[in-house]
Every structure is written in structure tokens, then in C-alpha cells.
Amino acid sequence: MTEGSGRQTQAQSMSDKAFETLRDAIVRCELAPGAWIKASELSESLGLGRTPTMQALQRLEAAGFTRPVKRKGWQVTPVTLQSVHDILEAFEMTAPGLVALIIRNASDEQVATLGEMLTKWVPGRPASEVKPDVTVAPIRYAVQICGNPVITGMSLPLATHVERVFNFGMLQDHFMDPVYVRRRSAFLEAMAARDEKRAPEAFLKVLHVGAAELNRILQSAQSIRSVPLRIEHVS
Numbered sequence: 001m002t003e004g005s006g007r008q009t010q011a012q013s014m015s016d017k018a019f020e021t022l023r024d025a026i027v028r029c030e031l032a033p034g035a036w037i038k039a040s041e042l043s044e045s046l047g048l049g050r051t052p053t054m055q056a057l058q059r060l061e062a063a064g065f066t067r068p069v070k071r072k073g074w075q076v077t078p079v080t081l082q083s084v085h086d087i088l089e090a091f092e093m094t095a096p097g098l099v100a101l102i103i104r105n106a107s108d109e110q111v112a113t114l115g116e117m118l119t120k121w122v123p124g125r126p127a128s129e130v131k132p133d134v135t136v137a138p139i140r141y142a143v144q145i146c147g148n149p150v151i152t153g154m155s156l157p158l159a160t161h162v163e164r165v166f167n168f169g170m171l172q173d174h175f176m177d178p179v180y181v182r183r184r185s186a187f188l189e190a191m192a193a194r195d196e197k198r199a200p201e202a203f204l205k206v207l208h209v210g211a212a213e214l215n216r217i218l219q220s221a222q223s224i225r226s227v228p229l230r231i232e233h234v235s
Contacts, residue, residue, distance in 0.1 A: 014048050018056035021046060026065050026076055027164045028134045029171055033079040036072065063157055065164075081218060084165045088211045091139075091162050094155060095207060096200035098146055103194050105147025114142055115188045122170060122210065124181045132170040139163050169214040180209045 022042075025031045043053040057074050060066040066074050077083075102111065117138035123130040139159040143152050183206045190199035 014052035015055040015059075018046055018048050018052050019059050022056055022060055023063070023065060023160070026060070027137075027160055027167060029164070029167050031076050033076055033168060035076045037066065037074040037076065039074065064161065079165060079168050079218075081215070084214060084218065087158070087161045087165055088207070088214075091158055092204065092207060094158065095203055098142060098151070098155060099191075099200045099203050100196055101146035101148055101151060102142060103191065103196050103199055106145040108192075110145045111191050114138060114145070115191070117141055118184060118188070122166070122175055122180070122184075124175045124177075124184070132167075134167040134171065137163055166210065166214060169217045173217045175210070175213045177209055177213050180206070180213065183209050 022031070031037070037057070039050065039053055039057060042057075043050050046053060057066055057068075061068065061074075065077055067077055069075050102114070106114075117136045120133040121136050121138050122132055139162050140156060143155045143159045146152060146155075183202065187199060187202035187206050190202045
């Protein structure tokens with residue numbers, strides 16, 4: 001390896017690190033929707049140079065997580081009711097095929113791990129006093145264990161957005177609908193039984209209840225009044 005190629009590889013590694021760090025902070029809502037980011041401050045906080053930090057912000061823009069605003073810097077893309085609807089509608093179209101692939105290709109241990117992650121992520125009733133664990137990434141994990149590299153590569157960006165909007169909602173309020181837990185239990189039972197017909201249908205039912213709860217939270221939670229639910233016009 002030449003000295004020049006070594007520097008290029010190191011720069012790419014730093015850019016990847018910045019991208020992954022920022023993406024995870026945005027998905028977990030540590031960087032809240034609508035938050036402003038100054039590249040210089042971000043570069044310093046990450047301990048990285050300005051170039052890899054800017055490259056990361058540009059990659060996040062391409063992925064739909066940030067946007068540059070003239071004379072203001074970078075903004076974490078606000079969550080809107082319409083964007084939540086569009087993201088979940090797109091996921092609803094792909095989820096049944098993803099579940100079928102998991103049933104065919106994932107190991108019993110992977111299926112069990114997915115169930116544990118889903119339960120930690122959205123406790124619901126009767127565990128409504130248990131805080132959701134937004135550090136787990138069950139939808140991305142589901143995509144990664146489907147056994148089809150092409151589908152994994154295509155589905156991961158959407159899965160990441162799904163997790164972000166659910167994390168945003170769950171950090172505002174609990175999922176209170178008791179039907180959610182029953183639907184999730186039915187889905188996990190169908191997965192454990194490798195039931196290719198029942199499991200995709202059961203997952204869609206889980207998603208429908210979850211989407212309804214998310215919409216309820218975004219419409220009514222007091223704590224989101226300071227968070228933009230409509231995207232401002234870029235100046």
C-alpha cells in the first residue's frame with residue numbers, strides 16, 4: 001500500500017466513523033428532529049477533521065437525515081406527519097417479504113434475538129412503565145438476518161428511517177394500546193413456528209397498531225409542541 005492510498009483509506013475510515021456516529025445519534029433522537037448542527041462544533045466534538053465531518057453530513061443529506069440551510073448550517077430533518085405516513089406505508093409494502101425471508105433463512109437463535117429486541121424496543125402494556133430502549137435496532141437487525149444481501153442493502157435505509165420515527169414517538173409517550181402486545185406475541189409465536197403464511201400477516205397487524213399509536217402520540221403529546229412537525233421552507 002502506498003503512502004497516498006493509506007491516507008485515503010484513513011480519511012474514508014474517519015468519514016465512515018463520523019457518518020455512523022451521527023446517523024445513530026439522529027436515529028436515537030439524541031440529535032432531535034429540527035436540531036441545528038454547526039459543522040465546526042461537530043467536528044470538534046467528534047474529534048475529527050472538518051473534511052470527514054462534512055462528508056458525513058453530505059451522506060446523511062443524501063440519506064434524508066440532514067439538510068443544509070443557507071446561512072444557518074445543517075439541520076436534522078424534522079419529523080412530519082406526512083413523512084411518518086410515507087415511511088410506514090413504504091415499510092408496510094416490503095415487510096411481508098422480509099418476514100418470509102427471515103423465516104426461511106434465519107437461525108432459531110436469530111429469531112429469538114429479534115423477539116427480545118422488539119420487546120425491549122417497544123415495551124407496551126403491561127410493561128408501560130418500562131422505558132423503551134432506543135439503543136436496540138430491531139428493524140435493522142431483521143433486515144440483516146433475512147439472508148439475502150441484495151434485499152439487505154436495499155432495505156436498510158428504509159429500516160433506519162422506520163426506527164427513527166418510532167424512537168421519536170416513544171420518547172414522547174408510552175404505547176398504551178394493550179392490543180399491541182397481543183399482536184406482537186402472536187407475531188413472535190408465528191415466527192417461532194416458522195409459519196410463512198401467518199407471520200407476515202401478524203407482523204402487518206403489529207405495524208398497524210404501532211402506526212396508530214405513533215400517530216396518536218404525534219398528534220397529542222404535549223412535549224412535542226416545541227418540535228417542528230412541518231418542514232420550514234429553506235431560505
